[in-house]
Amino acid sequence: MEALAEGLTTSSSESLSSTLCLYGQGVVRGYAIGRAVVMSAAALEVAHYRLAPGDIEAEQHRFSQAVETAVRDLHQMVETLPDDAPREMGVLLSVHAMLLQDPMLVQSVCQLISDRQYNAEWALTTQGQILAEQFATMDDDYLRERSADVRQVIERVLRVLSGSRHWLPNLDAVDSDGSLIVVARDISPADMMRLRGGKFAAFLTDLGGATSHTAIVARSMNVPAVVGMGWVRMLVRDGDQLIVDGLNGMVLVNPPASVLAEYRERQTAFLRERDELKALRFAPAVTLDGVRIRMEANIELPEEAADALAAGAEGIGLFRSEFLFMGRRELPGEDEQYEAYTSAVRTMAGRPVTIRTLDIGADKTLDGEATVAANPALGLRAIRYCLANPELFNTQLRALLRAARHGPVRILLPMISSLQEIQAARRALDRAAEELRVARVPHEADVQVGAMVEIPAMAIAIEPFAEEMDFLSIGTNDLIQYVLAIDRGDKDVAALYDPMHPAVLRLIAHTINVGERAGKPVSVCGEMAGDVGITRMLLGLGLTGFSMHPQQLLDVKKEIRRAHTNALRVKVAAALNRAERIDLADLAP
Numbered sequence: 001m002e003a004l005a006e007g008l009t010t011s012s013s014e015s016l017s018s019t020l021c022l023y024g025q026g027v028v029r030g031y032a033i034g035r036a037v038v039m040s041a042a043a044l045e046v047a048h049y050r051l052a053p054g055d056i057e058a059e060q061h062r063f064s065q066a067v068e069t070a071v072r073d074l075h076q077m078v079e080t081l082p083d084d085a086p087r088e089m090g091v092l093l094s095v096h097a098m099l100l101q102d103p104m105l106v107q108s109v110c111q112l113i114s115d116r117q118y119n120a121e122w123a124l125t126t127q128g129q130i131l132a133e134q135f136a137t138m139d140d141d142y143l144r145e146r147s148a149d150v151r152q153v154i155e156r157v158l159r160v161l162s163g164s165r166h167w168l169p170n171l172d173a174v175d176s177d178g179s180l181i182v183v184a185r186d187i188s189p190a191d192m193m194r195l196r197g198g199k200f201a202a203f204l205t206d207l208g209g210a211t212s213h214t215a216i217v218a219r220s221m222n223v224p225a226v227v228g229m230g231w232v233r234m235l236v237r238d239g240d241q242l243i244v245d246g247l248n249g250m251v252l253v254n255p256p257a258s259v260l261a262e263y264r265e266r267q268t269a270f271l272r273e274r275d276e277l278k279a280l281r282f283a284p285a286v287t288l289d290g291v292r293i294r295m296e297a298n299i300e301l302p303e304e305a306a307d308a309l310a311a312g313a314e315g316i317g318l319f320r321s322e323f324l325f326m327g328r329r330e331l332p333g334e335d336e337q338y339e340a341y342t343s344a345v346r347t348m349a350g351r352p353v354t355i356r357t358l359d360i361g362a363d364k365t366l367d368g369e370a371t372v373a374a375n376p377a378l379g380l381r382a383i384r385y386c387l388a389n390p391e392l393f394n395t396q397l398r399a400l401l402r403a404a405r406h407g408p409v410r411i412l413l414p415m416i417s418s419l420q421e422i423q424a425a426r427r428a429l430d431r432a433a434e435e436l437r438v439a440r441v442p443h444e445a446d447v448q449v450g451a452m453v454e455i456p457a458m459a460i461a462i463e464p465f466a467e468e469m470d471f472l473s474i475g476t477n478d479l480i481q482y483v484l485a486i487d488r489g490d491k492d493v494a495a496l497y498d499p500m501h502p503a504v505l506r507l508i509a510h511t512i513n514v515g516e517r518a519g520k521p522v523s524v525c526g527e528m529a530g531d532v533g534i535t536r537m538l539l540g541l542g543l544t545g546f547s548m549h550p551q552q553l554l555d556v557k558k559e560i561r562r563a564h565t566n567a568l569r570v571k572v573a574a575a576l577n578r579a580e581r582i583d584l585a586d587l588a589p
């Protein structure tokens, strides 16, 4: 609150004292002002079936047990509320527990189960609807608002009944006019892709970290987002007026008019600054001491290549091809993939397009394929998945070689840990090329092949990989996750996710140095590359290739053009030799 009040006029900060102010991790800069759409798990498809007479008692018991579990969970949450939880939280949770124990709800549901022979989920949603309607028509504002609480407690019981913790938004009913703000417990990358089409002004989630794939997709949509908020879905109601400050990770709920006006001005100033930066689009990224830096873009879908080009990208440094595969029942075939890759290649008009082979697994799952691995981030992910599914890999490689005929495609292999994986991938590539040759399908077999450096083992023993590959791309998101043993999507350990850890920086520096000696280009395509706060540090590590979301390119380019690489390299090397933390303030101009 203090940080926020700092820049506000006195009258605004005074009226702000009564406004609910929530914090999380801001992942996309910018401001949004709009109305909340609280994504409700009540939109879950619930099963509707009639029970056999002999099953009624067991079903009532199943329902009562679920209610008991939900009430227990709520009480436990109240007891274990962290000190920094908003004051209202405990009260809200207790109200929810009371609602759940209300005979109006419990007995009526049991009645519906016996009278109409509805299954528990059906009976619960039916009764929930009746109650919500009763509350919604009440004259008293306070009581009317309880309809949202009813919906939330019903969701809680439905989730216990289903045994599933997944949430599926039903967005078909949402009519967006461009100023809606999505409020959700969590949004999977696949659901995020579904949300792309809508004109949402911001995303707020209880869970998630700054480099979770949800955050990455939000960034690619250039929509302000705050993740890891903890309580936002409980504290915000449908239709609430919200101000989102994506830089500071802050959300104001139902602010007074003076604060709204202040933020409208900030939003306008921010957009003006963005426009001014556009002048740098075609200026070269050269440091003050003449080091030329290569600036490329990360994309998730081929359409985004146009944004990359508009932002002055010199190529695509990372096309996360898995996003073509997610959120759909049938996987894209060879022709569909060929069209998608070709479309990006054509848009980039002769500039290199680095397409990463399928990186599925961990938090990015294919539709209908539940993650069953005990620890998916360490399981059958990315290249491991592709080598275990040779036909799926072959289809993608064929499509890539066909697309390469239209421009410089570079193939990037994710999650490599051994030379054997590279050899196996090269054999698969040779097979795809041979098949195309025999079938006389036009293609280009001579493509550059590079590897992601994102598993510590590879970064530590990088020399043979630098010899073997045409180029290297450092995936700092995963590298940090695996070096520090911090789940990149887990908000509870988000504070420990530390890009500035000397161990992480040493691995990046080592990779860059070895790549330089081997004469192989090295770039960073993880989120670090787009963080303007650490651009100088990356230059100090000797980095000359950056790949980031298109909208970050100009900010980073501006910073590069103000930096002296040599001076930075001396400072950074001295600190890393001693494995000391680097103070970013020491690198400032």
Ligand code: PEP
Pocket: 216, 318, 320, 359, 454, 474, 475, 476, 477, 478, 479, 525, 526, 527
């Ligand atoms: C990375 O790990 O840094 C990376 C760029 O890949 P992804 O974020 O898709 O895992």
Ligand code: MG
Pocket: 454, 475, 477, 478
């Ligand atoms: Mg990665």
